Amino acid sequence: MKIRDRVKELRRVRAGDLAPHPKNWRTHSRFQRDVLRGLLNEVGMAGALLARELPDGSLQLVDGHLRAETTPSMMVPVLVLDLDDAEAEKVLLTHDPLASLAGVDDTRLGALLGAVETESKAVGEMLAKLAREIESEEALPAPADVEITPSYQVVVEVDGEAQQREVYERMRAAGFRCRVLTL
Known part of the structure; x- marks a missing residue:
């Protein structure tokens, strides 16, 4: 698999100069804002924001909206990415959810x-x-071992409701337990 490096450069930018992405879907509670402020106070800025350069030279955020909002007058580290609109939206949509899968x-x-x-x-x-x-x-208690009794079934695909009814009735008449399933 060939992986492209989309990071063009690391820049220090005044956070207030970064344009928020208009499709940013994340919201931030007061509690999250307080936690971020506490961490910025105790540790400082420990990660770069992600942005892409627009045709006019301005930077549009892809990740780090809350950090930018919290520190508008501060110079912050920004990884400038080489992304088009669709790629920026894909990163915007998947960056945080991917981390949450860990x-x-x-x-x-x-x-x-x-x-x-x-x-x-x-x-x-x-x-x-x-x-x-x-x-x-x-x-939590460990899940109990579950014994699954084998069940043998046949699925018959038919051409319509009338044929389904006919096959069902024929199988029932032959003594089989049947269920009708429509997908």
Whole structure:
């Protein structure tokens, strides 16, 4: 598989100069905004925003809208991507959901939760929520073994409702248990 590198450059740009993508579908709760502010205060900007350059030379966000809104007067790191409209929309649609597909190693997460300290109330609440989630998963009983009895069936495709009714009646008359299925 050949993978194209779509990153043109890393630029430092005033966040307020970045145009939000008009099709950005993400919303941000007050809690998420508070968590971000807490992390920016304790750690700082630890990731680049994603943007593409428009024909007029301006930059349009693809990812990082909340960070840009939160720090409008700050110079922020921006990965400038070489994307057309359709590709930008695809990244906008899939970037966050792709990350959310990752699994969780409860042991490692628990160790990190025990080691990381925060002064931010919002960050602390988010970490406590993570801890409750892994505790509730551990409390679930293991699924019981289920024994599935084999079932042997025949599906007959017919040309219409009349033929379906005829085949059904014939099979029932021959002593078979039948069900009618229309897809």
